[in-house]
Amino acid sequence: MSGPLTERRQTILKLVIQEFVDTATPVASETLVRKYRLPVSPATVRNDMAALEELGFLTHPHTSGGRIPTDAGYRFFVENLMERTSLSPAEQRMIRHQFYQVRGELDQWVQLACAVLARTAHNASVATAPRAEQLRFKSLELIAIHETMALAVMVFHGGIVKQQTLPIEPGRTPEDLRRAAGIVSDLLADTTLSRAEELAATATLNGIPLSDFERGLVDLVVRAMQAFEEQAQEQIYSDGLLEMLSQPEFLPASGRDDAERAIERMRRTLEILKSGRGLSPLIPQALASGGVQVIIGGEHGEDAMRDYSVILARYGVEGAIAGVLGVIGPTRMAYPRSISTVRYIASLMSNLLAELYNVNARPSDVATDTQDEQRA
Amino acid sequence: MSGPLTERRQTILKLVIQEFVDTATPVASETLVRKYRLPVSPATVRNDMAALEELGFLTHPHTSGGRIPTDAGYRFFVENLMERTSLSPAEQRMIRHQFYQVRGELDQWVQLACAVLARTAHNASVATAPRAEQLRFKSLELIAIHETMALAVMVFHGGIVKQQTLPIEPGRTPEDLRRAAGIVSDLLADTTLSRAEELAATATLNGIPLSDFERGLVDLVVRAMQAFEEQAQEQIYSDGLLEMLSQPEFLPASGRDDAERAIERMRRTLEILKSGRGLSPLIPQALASGGVQVIIGGEHGEDAMRDYSVILARYGVEGAIAGVLGVIGPTRMAYPRSISTVRYIASLMSNLLAELYNVNARPSDVATDTQDEQRA
DNA sequence: CTTAGCACTCTCGCCTCACGAGTGCTAACC
DNA sequence: GGTTAGCACTCGTGAGGCGAGAGTGCTAAG
Structure with missing residues (x-):
């Protein structure tokens, strides 16, 4: 009954996600047609949406009211639909400049990385200090x-x-x-x-x-x-809590039920960031694998993280020192932008550390955004 | 019409505050009589409450529903009614022990002070790193x-x-x-x-x-x-946000109006702690004056702080190095306990620093809770 | 000055109801 | 077969109303 995942359905999935990420409200068939000037009617879109729902990529919070993506929907988007962007040169320059201002003060790098990450991705950020594989x-x-x-x-x-x-x-x-x-x-x-x-x-x-x-x-x-x-479990630094709490997920949209949930979510988020519960299991995983890791919602099995996505990248110098940094936010997240931000800052930190270790240092062009693979 | 502030009225004010601090709900005349076995009738208490209200110590959120203290009420309580307690010896011992475990690692003292302060006073805590009066x-x-x-x-x-x-x-x-x-x-x-x-x-x-x-x-x-x-304005460390957010002030008691306010309060609180706005003007003041300072609600004029009280103490070594630490929370706060906690930890930190400076060091009995004056 | 009694006020929770958004389905159309 | 128009249906949302309960303020008596 569900039918194949045609080209058009993929486009619709992509648009639903984009729209939902933008507006934070369930997206309706008609809105989509109107806003993106689709050459088909709302009814057609509805049919495709129903198919996407059967395929597990979309859901229905309520019978009326539009659709929202599922974790699987986001996953498919990240793996197949999303175009890989980089931060704009202007942003890259601005970030490099900030790191330049604390050059030499390596105890501030992690903090700065967190701050920049949060401000750029408009979400909370986490990072562990770089740790030598073998302390000498x-x-x-x-x-x-x-x-x-x-x-x-x-x-x-x-x-x-x-x-x-x-x-x-x-x-x-x-x-x-x-x-x-x-x-x-x-x-x-x-x-x-x-x-x-x-x-x-x-x-x-x-x-x-x-x-x-x-x-x-x-x-x-x-x-x-x-x-x-x-000190088995790494201390996890974080920043940008306020940034994340400005997301509409944490606003009392309507009804007191929602408000109560918003507050509960807020508290839980705080707990996650402070204690690292639900987050720390991801660290060694990210350390082990290169590239950028994307964990969407409850994929990882941790219930506390059901509503959150985490984007992590390892940074450091191969075989010498390594840490992890990333972004955490609601599953409704601007994945392309977050991923490129994480990727960029990780490579920046890696280059800074490389300079410190005197390997592979590229003094002038320190911040090449190497296009490493994005999934482990 | 308001009449004098008789002994009984003071007692009632004190009880209202105690009860309100405990329960976080407006306190009614009958509750007071029942719970504290007052030898007078609810009607009498009501009359006294009305007088206290005219004196500016209590208010009425709504016509029905009991009374809550005003800032002035808290102020009178702190200055005249409150009995000065100390932390229990067991608690003092526990705190000393925690500091003992990081002896030598002075870069961790401030962090630890914040953590202990928050856990002990059940509110958020703030502290600035000790700063030499003249860097040498x-x-x-x-x-x-x-x-x-x-x-x-x-x-x-x-x-x-x-x-x-x-x-x-x-x-x-x-x-x-x-x-x-x-x-x-x-x-x-x-x-x-x-x-x-x-x-x-x-x-x-x-x-x-x-x-x-x-x-x-x-x-x-x-x-x-x-x-x-x-670095004109001190970096302010803080901790215990979660501790503070567990206070009923931040729970959606009832009605969506309340919920919305709770969230707004939460966000503002975060801003205060992260940015230090509204807080930083208090720092130099606390540095200048010895003892423990209590700023209740909007007393200080800062609007952002209208619903919060701050308890600050200076710590350090006279003429050499000094910092500030304290507790911040809703005006409905257990003042006696918070004040003794701040006082104790400030004196502990002072002694640790004194040892470092080789003045006045008391190696074994490091943590005497000196009863310094509490208002500047 | 204190107390009993009582009317009054206001919040809270619950219910109902109408509205509107958006869907799912069916049947016609290309 | 895919696409579209039409339409009934569902359900969240917000407004309005109502009763209950809590607590006060006032008045008059002790």
Whole structure:
């Protein structure tokens, strides 16, 4: 009964989605004909819509009132119907400029990426800090704050820095501290956690046993590395909550029933973003696969995410460091634009990191929007 | 006609506030009599309520339905009626424990303070990072990341650390970097911004002119200090949004009108927290005055804050470093508890910072809840 | 000054009803 | 067979009305 997915039906599906994304209200057959000057009558469109519904691409919230896409409908759109766009050169330039302004301050990159992502895609954004696949120690510096307190600055490969204060015995000179830090740096230079643990056990450098103080420093470093490693689930940064809540999904369209739902949705959204529940399972998946991943509505099985779509991309340097960033919003989302935004910012961040790692750096043309594949 | 503010009327005001804070619904005369076993009849209470209303301490949302406190009512409660409590020892212990777990990692203190504040006061929390009254440079370390990139770690008095990558010419040895950093550290040690700018202009150390590289480093430090100084309005951290949004104020009690308002309130709240609009003017005020400040509803004149109360306290070390932290929530707020929470965490943070500055440090009993005055 | 009694007011929830949008179906048309 | 016009039908939406209940304000008595 449902019939084949003819060319025209695909066009209609595409138009329904476009229209629904624009207006956030169910789209009627007549509207479609009128707005897009279709060369067929509303009745024909209705027939095709019925067929698309049987195929599982559209639904009917109510008997009257138009159609809205299903998750499967969006999926088909993303995979087959959508034209792949890029951000306009002007937007690309603006974004690059913002990153240029915080060049060097790598602790701000993730935050900035979130902010830009949210503003550009008009939805909430999420990102994890880039994480070295294998944390490797680089060096330790000790700086006296006063007689009994020092600041330890541990630097790891890839520009990862961790600072920590520690109490020291009074009477240690800066030279003292520097020498101790130097010894520890030499001992642990370029080691991974497991190797560092071994070296901490022997507690000798070139056969000379370490002093108590130096051993304490080694322990400090090892503990810091363990903390990094253990921190199993990534901290997820996010931004643009307000951006997302301006979407009509969160407006009390009509009736108090709707209003109540809107508020409930709001609260749940907040929970998702704050706790990362429903989001964190997606991270390792996105890390594993390259390209841009699109998860639409309940596809992933997580019930809390039923009404949301997530667009994630991995960024980083192959084999060295990687993180994930993306956009989250209602399933009714401007997929082409969101996807190109995510793709662009991921490649931008990758290039920034590559420069840091001195691989593949393209100093001037840092932000080429590489057309990587979009589905894993 | 209104009559004096007798003892009984004060009691009634207090009970109305307590009851309203508990239940979030307008409180009726009969409820009060029943629940608190008042030795008078509802009619008497009604008369007193009418008097309190004429005095400006209570209002009437509707003709029927009970009374709710006005801003002035809350104000009188906070200043005269409220008994000053402290957090229970168990809670104090729990909070201390959480801070103990991140001892040393001072970049996490503010975040933790926000989180604890929110969870304890069941409202949103805000905090600014501690800021030195006068930024003073301590030392610079340079760590090579690879041949053409180095990480500069600038340390300022009070444990403030700023990191920044910078490009370097290939061929510089670690020893090279160390020497250059040492020279710059010696040159700028303990200087404030203005002095640093002077020294940067002369560009000599002990009469010996600096190399180009060293001059570049000096510039880097000066720019970083300028950025600190210029950053006029403090970045405001916040947490506990979800906590606040669980308050009944943000539930669609009944009627779609209410629901719409709830959503609008939600959005506005988000804006306040994200942008700091309406909040930032309070910061310098709180920094200037010691003790705990309570701003109730529209008292401060900011319209956006009409429905919110803010409880702020300054924390830090006198004459050295200071920040602000506090709680924000609907005017219907458990003031005694919120105030004691803010007071406690502010004193805890102050002690932690004092330890860092080596003044007045009380190593074991770090968290005495000093009973400082509560109004500026 | 306090209290009992009572009329009055106003919200809330529920129901009904009419309207209109949009569909699904049937039958005619190309 | 695909397409179209016509039309009955469905259902959400909003307005209006109504009864119940809660709580007050007032008055008059204790």
